[in-house]
Amino acid sequence: MRPVCVLVGAPGSGKTTVGLALAAALGVAFRDTDTDIEQLAGKPIPEIFVDEGEDHFRTLERAAVAAALASHPGVLALGGGAVLAEENRAALIGHTVVHLSVELPDAVKRVGLGAGRPLLALNPRATLKHLMEQRRPLYTEVATATVVTDGRTPEELAVELAALLTADGRAAR
16 A cells, blocks of 8 residues: 655745645545654654654654655655755655745745744744755655745636646556
């Protein structure tokens, strides 16, 4: 069992919103590894960062990614930093991975001032810019397709992704 599609991208790229719309369009379940981590830890991600630190969070994230890749047959969204772990990048080989690409102005509009995003707590715009520059090559490395999300609605993106996946036979059931 493997995901129909794995979504990766920067904070604000639309992984959760587009993922939910895509899953509905394909008639499959949606899963977000950030939600899995919160359920496993019994607390929100910002509290994990404050109480146990980023290293602990990344350990939980690696476990969540491995479990979801092995057991989820629908649309899977990974947290924005999941690609930082070489272990996660290696696990994505052979999967259909779509990089939802977003530029800084749209990402800033979507994430706001970083509420609930621990890595964006201080100077959200500059931090987001740095994260995007750092991670973009990794998103590109793992992606089998890239879709630009700027200025587009989740519904438009879901239609495009569903057509892409169906044309490639990846979502055909």
